[in-house]
Amino acid sequence: MTIISQVVFTVISGVFCFFIAKRVNFIRSNIALGRSQKVVGNKRQRLKNVLLIALGQKKMFKKLVPAVLHLLIYVGFVLINIEVLEIVLDGFLGSHRIFAPLLLDFYAPLISFFEILALGVIFSCVVFLIRRNIIHVARLKNPEMKGWASFDGNLVLIIEIILMGAILSMNTTDQLLQEMGNSAYPQTGSFLVSSWLLPIFEGYLPSTLVIIERMAWWFHIVGIFGFALYVTYSKHLHIFMAFPNTYFSKLTPKGAMEPMPEITSEVQLMLGIPLEGEIVPPPEGFKFGARDISDLSRKNLMDAYACTECGRCTAECPANLTGKKLSPRKIMMDTRDRMEEIGNGKSDLKGHHQKFLLGDFITKEEINACTSCNACVEACPVLINPLDIILQLRRYEAMEASGSPTSWNAMFQNLETNSAPWKFSPQDRFNWSKELKMIDN
Amino acid sequence: MIDIKIPTVAALAAEGKVPEILFWVGCAGSFDERYKNVTKAFVKILNKVRVDFAVLGPEETCTGDPARRAGNDFLFQMQAMSNIQVLNGYGIKTIVTACPHCFNTLKNEYPELGGNYQVFHHSTYLQQLIDEGKVIQKAEEVAFIGRKITFHDSCYLGRANNIYEAPRKVLEALDAELVEMKRCKTKGLCCGAGGGQMFKEAEKGNKEVNIERTEEALETKADTIAVACPFCMTMMSDGIKNKEKEGSVQVRDLAELIAESEGL
Numbered sequence: 001m002t003i004i005s006q007v008v009f010t011v012i013s014g015v016f017c018f019f020i021a022k023r024v025n026f027i028r029s030n031i032a033l034g035r036s037q038k039v040v041g042n043k044r045q046r047l048k049n050v051l052l053i054a055l056g057q058k059k060m061f062k063k064l065v066p067a068v069l070h071l072l073i074y075v076g077f078v079l080i081n082i083e084v085l086e087i088v089l090d091g092f093l094g095s096h097r098i099f100a101p102l103l104l105d106f107y108a109p110l111i112s113f114f115e116i117l118a119l120g121v122i123f124s125c126v127v128f129l130i131r132r133n134i135i136h137v138a139r140l141k142n143p144e145m146k147g148w149a150s151f152d153g154n155l156v157l158i159i160e161i162i163l164m165g166a167i168l169s170m171n172t173t174d175q176l177l178q179e180m181g182n183s184a185y186p187q188t189g190s191f192l193v194s195s196w197l198l199p200i201f202e203g204y205l206p207s208t209l210v211i212i213e214r215m216a217w218w219f220h221i222v223g224i225f226g227f228a229l230y231v232t233y234s235k236h237l238h239i240f241m242a243f244p245n246t247y248f249s250k251l252t253p254k255g256a257m258e259p260m261p262e263i264t265s266e267v268q269l270m271l272g273i274p275l276e277g278e279i280v281p282p283p284e285g286f287k288f289g290a291r292d293i294s295d296l297s298r299k300n301l302m303d304a305y306a307c308t309e310c311g312r313c314t315a316e317c318p319a320n321l322t323g324k325k326l327s328p329r330k331i332m333m334d335t336r337d338r339m340e341e342i343g344n345g346k347s348d349l350k351g352h353h354q355k356f357l358l359g360d361f362i363t364k365e366e367i368n369a370c371t372s373c374n375a376c377v378e379a380c381p382v383l384i385n386p387l388d389i390i391l392q393l394r395r396y397e398a399m400e401a402s403g404s405p406t407s408w409n410a411m412f413q414n415l416e417t418n419s420a421p422w423k424f425s426p427q428d429r430f431n432w433s434k435e436l437k438m439i440d441n
Numbered sequence: 442m443i444d445i446k447i448p449t450v451a452a453l454a455a456e457g458k459v460p461e462i463l464f465w466v467g468c469a470g471s472f473d474e475r476y477k478n479v480t481k482a483f484v485k486i487l488n489k490v491r492v493d494f495a496v497l498g499p500e501e502t503c504t505g506d507p508a509r510r511a512g513n514d515f516l517f518q519m520q521a522m523s524n525i526q527v528l529n530g531y532g533i534k535t536i537v538t539a540c541p542h543c544f545n546t547l548k549n550e551y552p553e554l555g556g557n558y559q560v561f562h563h564s565t566y567l568q569q570l571i572d573e574g575k576v577i578q579k580a581e582e583v584a585f586i587g588r589k590i591t592f593h594d595s596c597y598l599g600r601a602n603n604i605y606e607a608p609r610k611v612l613e614a615l616d617a618e619l620v621e622m623k624r625c626k627t628k629g630l631c632c633g634a635g636g637g638q639m640f641k642e643a644e645k646g647n648k649e650v651n652i653e654r655t656e657e658a659l660e661t662k663a664d665t666i667a668v669a670c671p672f673c674m675t676m677m678s679d680g681i682k683n684k685e686k687e688g689s690v691q692v693r694d695l696a697e698l699i700a701e702s703e704g705l
Contacts, residue, residue: 255601256549260514264554267518273526289512318631318654323647369644372510372636373596378627391512398512407641408511415516419502420468421640430498432470432477433447436484 002094009091009221016225023232027305030339033349034298041251049249049383054242059381063312066131069124073160076121077239083114083167087221097174100188108189115171115193118164125157125164132157139311142320144330149235149309156236163223170216172197173209180206185213241306242382248299249383254374257391258297262286289395292357293338294349296389303384304336313376313386319369326369328376328386334361335389358393367393368405445488449498450531459531460495462487465538465547468503469671475678476671479539482700483563489705490575494537500527504546511637518554521546525556539563539696541597541670542635548602562598564608564669564695571614576703584702585617591663592619593654593677594629595670608669611695615702620661630654634672655680659690666692 052058057074060067086099100107131137132153140153171194177185201209231237262282268275290296313328314320320327338347338357347353358364370390377385397403404412411421419426453460464487470480487494505520528536536558538544548560570576590612598604605626612619624630633643633650643649655677658666666681668674677692693701 253545253549253602255545255597257509259550259553260518261553263515264518267515267522271519271522271526273522288514316628318633318650319644319646321630322633322643322650322653324644326644365644368641369646370636371596371631371633371638371650373631374600375596375628375631378600391510394510394512395514396512399515404511404513405641408513408637411507411511411637411640412513412516415503415505415508415520419520420472421503421507422468422472424468424472426499426502429471429501430449430496432466432480433484433496433498435477436445436447436481 006092006094012222013088013091013225016229020229020232023229026343027232027237030343031298031301031305033294033339033342034296034301035294037297037299039248045251046247049246050243053381053383054246057381059383062379069127072117072120072124076117076164079117080114080121080167083111084221084224087217091221096184097186097188100186105189108191111171111188112192115168115191118167119193122161122164125161129154129157139315142311142314142327142329144327144333145309145311149333152234152236153309155230156234159223159227159230163220163227166216166220166223168194168197169201170213170220173201173213173216176201176204177206177209177213180209182206182210184210235307235309238306238308238382241302245299245302245306246383248302249385250299254377258388260288260395263288287396288399289397290358290389290392291396291400292349293335293342295396296335296357296392300385300389300392301335301339303386303389304332304339306382307332307336307384308382309333310381312379312381313384316375316379318371318373318375324365324369325363326366326390328390331362331366331386331389332384337361358396362393364397364403366390367397370394445485447484447498448495449500450495450533451498451500453495454531459533461493461535462495463528463533463536464494464496465504465536465540465543466496466501467538467540467543467671469675470539471501473671473675476674476694479671479674479694479696482694482705483539483696485700485705486567486570486576486696486703489703490570497527504543504551506542506546507637507640509546509550510635511640517550521551521554521556525551525554528556528558533558535559535561537561537563537566539669539671539694541595541601542672545597545601562602562604562607562669564598564611565604567695567699568607568610571611571699576699577614585615585698588617588665589661589663590615590617590619590665590667590698591622591658591661592625592667592669593622593632593658593673594625595668595673596629596631596635598669599629600627608667608695611699612667615698617665620663622657622661624657630657632670632673632676634676639672639675649680651676651680652683655684659684659686664690665698666690667695667698668692669695 057071060070086097089098090096103110132140171191174185175190175194176198178187231239265275265279287295293301309329311329317326317328335357338361341347342349347355367390372387374387377387414421414423418424450460450463466480469476502524503520504524505517508520509517536547541562544560544562547558592608592612594605609619630653631650632654666677668677674692674694681687681690681692
């Protein structure tokens with residue numbers, strides 16, 4: 001009998017591993033559609049960012065209540081995985097609670113601790129569901145959160161509650177079977193939380209309890225496999241992507257825009273500045289700015305997969321706060337949607353389907369509303385940079401499409417002719433000095 | 442009355458001298474009627490502390506910031522490289538500017554094009570002068586006691602370059618009461634003019650950003666909104682006009698406040 005369940009377990013895990021690996025590969029190749037970029041700056045600082053910001057959740061704590069609730073889920077998720085490891089080993093080896101004989105007296109306290117964490121997870125998920133669906137926290141209700149995005153957010157929370165419920169039911173029935181002296185359920189000592197739940201299952205026949213215990217066990221582990229696969233389709237992918245994303249985020253001051261060295265030698269030629277070394281023409285297929293995801297950097301695309309749609313960026317965006325169409329979160333969601341569309345073969349990068357990121361997903365009106373204030377960048381708990389994408393799209397409009405707003409074109413012209421963004425004569429630039437001397441003398 | 446000197450770098454170069462500090466005035470500082478007053482105030486302070494400074498005068502041109510934020514990197518690099526040629530030609534090492542946009546561009550975006558300078562924003566520079574006791578000797582100033590000042594963080598000083606304390610230290614030195622707006626420092630709300638917005642109409646929405654920010658500033662009941670950026674100056678002043686509060690609330694740059702307390 002155990003051999004059958006071992007085989008079934010191995011097959012199920014194999015199938016899920018296959019599909020998860022396929023999705024991981026899909027995501028990896030989608031990110032690889034972006035421009036490769038040299039990673040500069042010291043590793044130590046990058047690792048520090050990973051430790052403090054991804055692992056340590058430092059930036060979450062700007063908002064205390066969601067930070068504490070999120071921490072409960074996070075710690076629960078990470079530590080309960082130790083119990084999941086036991087379940088997986090049991091599944092492969094046909095054992096039952098394989099860690100119990102190894103940990104002896106520590107086993108019951110450890111499982112009790114996990115049960116407390118599970119309660120914490122359930123508590124947080126319930127509060128989050130209330131925040132999403134009853135209190136209607138404003139940042140979770142923007143127009144881009146309709147449909148799938150809102151469903152996804154709720155589903156993740158519900159799945160987590162159900163999975164935790166399965167662990168607790170499994171432990172409760174296990175304890176009852178231990179009390180009955182069922183030989184397949186060795187004595188472990190009592191577990192803190194599930195021992196309160198014993199009355200729920202009291203009076204059931206031992207055979208029924210075994211069925212419930214086994215069902216909860218299978219439900220939990222298959223649920224976890226399923227959830228792991230689901231995560232790769234969900235905004236919840238941030239649990240993994242936060243780590244590479246914080247590692248690769250830029251280390252220069254937020255005010256520094258990405259340089260554009262590809263055009264520098266051309267500008268030097270135009271100015272008659274002697275070139276050091278050879279003229280380096282822009283690489284093949286080089287575009288001035290970004291029209292589609294292949295023009296964005298791989299980090300931009302990684303950002304899109306790391307976004308969990310919390311909306312802290314949009315809640316701080318001055319344009320969005322004053323009713324403009326721009327929402328930094330939507331910029332990230334659109335980038336991700338476009339990547340998935342291309343990855344799935346529903347569109348391509350050659351515009352055969354007459355579709356591009358700029359125009360079909362993100363409109364000019366959105367990017368033109370940005371004040372480049374960096375509030376979105378500052379707000380993001382996992383160092384996503386929506387501003388970088390916006391500025392690259394603006395470059396495309398200005399340098400490839402001649403699609404900048406008329407008043408910007410006038411400003412460009414002023415700069416070219418008067419060396420100032422306004423229509424003032426360069427000769428008048430120093431007039432203030434005369435005015436100052438006139439007052440004082 | 443001290444004799445105001447405004448040497449140009451070119452004039453000094455003719456004598457074979459290089460100024461210790463270049464005061465980068467910026468386009469708003471040169472042309473904007475209201476903001477020219479900030480330039481003048483800062484020059485008076487520089488004169489008072491007898492620092493060896495100069496300006497580029499007619500040789501100065503836009504840093505290229507608005508072109509870059511609006512997406513025209515060609516134009517930005519043209520501006521930047523011709524400025525760098527001038528600056529390097531004169532052997533400039535240290536630059537101070539009152540404009541956070543110029544500051545950010547000179548400090549963070551010129552090095553990749555060959556322009557390496559030590560760049561200060563005037564808030565940091567003024568704080569240094571105060572720390573060194575060169576301006577604001579305590580006994581003199583009484584004008585600010587009992588007044589309430591709120592500071593509006595500019596994005597290109599704050600989030601872009603992590604300068605939050607220097608302007609506040611400058612204001613604290615005035616002995617006025619410094620009150621914070623609800624959104625301040627890392628969470629400070631933009632005035633609405635950055636990223637090229639200064640040079641275009643706002644996109645369709647239900648409110649102007651500067652009105653939102655002005656309302657927040659007015660909630661503090663401060664009589665003075667201190668700013669440290671020419672764009673913020675324009676946006677906040679417009680906001681105050683819109684709310685018809687010109688009679689009771691002033692928008693002033695840090696340099697103007699220091700110059701005022703110094704009786705300059």
